[in-house]
Structures are given as C-alpha cells and as structure tokens.
Amino acid sequence: MRVLIRADASLAIGSGHVVRCLTLANALRDQGAVVSFASRELPGNALARIADAGFAVLVLPASYPGDRAGNIESLIDWQADLAALQTQLAGQPPFDWLLVDHYGLDAQWQRSARAFAQRIAVIDDLANRPHDADLLIDQNLTATADAYAPLIPASCQTLLGPRYALLRPEFRVPAPTIRAKADRVVVNFGGVDAGGETFKAMEALAGLPIHADIVAGSANPAWDALQAKAQGQANWTLHRHVADFAALMQQADVFIGAGGTTSWERAALGVPTLCIAVADNQEPNAQALHAAGIHQYLGRDRHVTASQLGKAISDLLADAPRRQSYADKSRALVDAKGTQRVAAAMLHACLTLRPATLDDAQRLFDGRNAENVRRWSINSEPISWDAHIDWLTRTLANPDRQLWIAESANGPVGVLRYDRNADLPDRAEVSIYLFAGREGVGWGGALLQAGDAAIARLWPALRAIDATVLPDNTASLKLFVQAGYREHNGHFERVLPQ
CATH class of the missing domain: 3.40.50.11190 (Rossmann fold)
Structure with missing residues (x-):
C-alpha cells in the first residue's frame, strides 16, 4: 500500500x-x-x-x-x-x-x-x-x-x-503510581511555543520547592532567553530535545501544557495535568476534558497569569485524591491504541480475500489451535494435524463451503469460512477468527464486511447469513452487532440487501 x-x-x-x-x-x-x-x-x-x-x-x-x-x-x-x-x-x-x-x-x-x-x-x-x-x-x-x-x-x-x-507505542504503559508527597513537574507547550507560555510557567514555578523539567522544544525560537531565565535555578532542568518524552512524562506528578495533541499523550499515561489553551481551536476540547474530570483547564493563555498558574500548581501537588481521579479517568478515556485503529481502517480499504489452499495448511492449523481461538470455538479441543489435513482437503473440494484468508499489505490477517445450508440454499453460516497479533484494532469488522460482500457476489441466490457466538464472547457479540447482524439467544442473522 x-x-x-x-x-x-x-x-x-x-x-x-x-x-x-x-x-x-x-x-x-x-x-x-x-x-x-x-x-x-x-x-x-x-x-x-x-x-x-x-x-x-x-x-x-x-x-x-x-x-x-x-x-x-x-x-x-x-x-x-x-x-x-x-x-x-x-x-x-x-x-x-x-x-x-x-x-x-x-x-x-x-x-x-x-x-x-x-x-x-x-x-x-x-x-x-x-x-x-x-x-x-x-x-x-x-x-x-x-x-x-x-x-x-x-x-x-x-x-x-x-x-x-x-x-x-511508548504511551501504552501500566497505570501510574500517584504519590502522596508530590514534588515533580513537567512543562511543555509544544515544539514552538510561539506565545511564550513556557516563560509564564517559569515565573509560576519560581520559589516553589519542587523539581521542574522544562521542555522547550527543538524549534523554540526563544531558546537563549529561556536559558537565561533558568540560570541559577538548581531544581530546574531545561530540555531542548528529549529522546524519550513518554518516560519523562511518567516521572511527573503534575504536567503543565497546552490543549493540543499532547492532551492525549498525558491522558494515556494518566499524568495529572494543568491545561492552558494556546489557540482558539484548543478551547472546546480542553473545556470538555475539564468537564469530564480528565484535567484542570485554567483557560485561554491570554487570561491566565503566572500567579494563577502558581497557585494551581501548589494546590494540585497537595491534592493526591484529585490527582488520582485525573489519572484514573484519563486512562479510561484513552487506551493508546488509536494509531493502530486508524492504520487498520486505512489498511481495511486495501484488504484482499483469497481462497485458501493446501499451502496454507500450517498457518490454518496454528491459527485454529491458538488458545484464544479455541476458547471461543464450539469445539474447543485442539485439532490434530491428520484431522486438520483431512478437514482442509474436504473443505477445498466442497462447493458449498468457501474458505478465505484475508491479507493486508504486510501479510495474513485472519480467516473467514462460509457454509451454505444444504436444505436452505439461500442461507449460509459464517465463521471468523484473527491470527495472533491482529486482535484489538478493528480487523474483525473489516474481515466480516469484506467477506459478506464477497460471498453475496459469489452466491447471488444468498438471502441471509447466520452466525453462532458463545454467550461469554463479548468481543464477537459486539462485532456482529456492529456489522448489522440481529441477535437472538446467541444466534445472529444478517439479511442481505436485495
């Protein structure tokens, strides 16, 4: 792709x-x-x-x-x-x-x-x-x-x-430990900070008995002035570039920053935050996150003084329960898998289905016997190699069964099987599973969407597709509902458009 x-x-x-x-x-x-x-x-x-x-x-x-x-x-x-x-x-x-x-x-x-x-x-x-x-x-x-x-x-x-x-990926980390005695602050207002909010944060921090990591950003045009401002502050570390920003953020008891894309990094890490919007387009989201209890929004940059910021820093550092609440709610909102979901959505459009062959025997054998697949299968017992080869040979020769492997740009994603009902040839039953490492970012929905469209073209007399899902398999239950299937007691049905 x-x-x-x-x-x-x-x-x-x-x-x-x-x-x-x-x-x-x-x-x-x-x-x-x-x-x-x-x-x-x-x-x-x-x-x-x-x-x-x-x-x-x-x-x-x-x-x-x-x-x-x-x-x-x-x-x-x-x-x-x-x-x-x-x-x-x-x-x-x-x-x-x-x-x-x-x-x-x-x-x-x-x-x-x-x-x-x-x-x-x-x-x-x-x-x-x-x-x-x-x-x-x-x-x-x-x-x-x-x-x-x-x-x-x-x-x-x-x-x-x-x-x-x-x-x-580095923002997918375990939950933070919220310290009762808090004394570490990280400051960052992006790579440029054209409005000079870093200077305001420095003024707010002056005199506070805490350690501050101040990340100015490699493109900040005021670097020399920032260095002069930090002169003599033994508890401050001024950074122009941080190789592992996520690791530095994890050390913070409180983060001071803008309302842009870093909002999601802070939320994923569970870092308690004081947010100042530095652009008009940041305000609605910053306000919504404040209302949801994700961070404390202090307002638009031009309305927030260094004195107000200093008081907010002291108050939040002293309030461990509020910091814990921010951390818990932040991580519940952002799981740091969004990039994989967006990438998968783009790859979905380029997803291809190809008929399985005997050359796929090992891949199908390993996939079907994977613990996560067996757990939700009607027959959860491991399949022997001889039984698998016998099943695959019969499957490939069966005109009423279609076995597809779905592939993206970097290889196989999962398996789809459709079985046409011998007594009701206008109906078929679908079975689906993903290969190891493909779970959790939306591939299942893409496979089902592509498969249902392809089987309708292959078998034009088809009027409905059925599926059976174990009651505790919440991921598959959600998958079929989102794909337009209607559920009744673990049985799903999708009526195809005519």
Missing part, C-alpha cells in the same frame, strides 16, 4: 500536524505500507524531521501567489498548492491513500487531489469546512457525527473521539 501525507509545520502553525502524522506513518510502515510526505518549506518547517524518520518528503514552496495575509495555514492558495504537488508527482502512479492534515485545505483541494490517489483521508479537529473524503479522523472528545454529517459525503467513514488518538 502506498500512502502520501500532506501536512505542514512552521513557526506560525506549530508542529502538531506533522508530529501526529509521523506517528501514523510509522504505524503504517510497520504494517508494510510505503509512506511519503508533501510539506511546504515554511520558516520552522519539519522537513528534516520527516527525512530523519526515514520518509521521503516532497518539498513544496514556502509561498504561493494567492496566499493571503494572516494565518498561512488557513489562508493558503489551494490551487497553487495543488499545482505544486502535481509537479512533484509527475510520472508517479496514483497512491492508495492521500491523507490530509491541514486546516487550509478543504473539499475543493481534496476533490481535485483525487487525481493523485484512489482514496482520500482527512484528519480534522474543527468541523468547520466541507471535505471530499473517504475517511475522516477527529480524535477530540467534542467530535460528533452530527457536526460532520453536513460536511462529508454520506459514504465517508468517520473515526471520532479519543479512541482514535494518534499516539506512539
């Missing part, structure tokens, strides 16, 4: 778009996809960061003739951007996916960009403009289907809420 990601970073925009796209790009690459970026050469860009991560990057111009004054992201000349991208892509075949993470590009750009890709995916946070997309991701707590309904095609798949937060 080939993927192109269109995202920018700059002193004005910040680095959040590129950072979360790099996280997704790494997950896609791990699944066998080939990922490239297209990004503008703006002041404070992330072109070197993208290249250092091992991704090809198409460099787009820093300015276009039609750019308007103001926020360069939202006032971009989209037609010039599209033309520049077209020049860079000359002679290349279409991508499987073009993913766009950019507030200045909407349905006009996306519609024309379909010339470069079979499918369009969009990452959004605002729900303020139309999209011509096949997949839309909004990881915010405030994201709703109703808000996006008038802005996207009816066929567009939506992945909404913190369940789809784009986090790196």
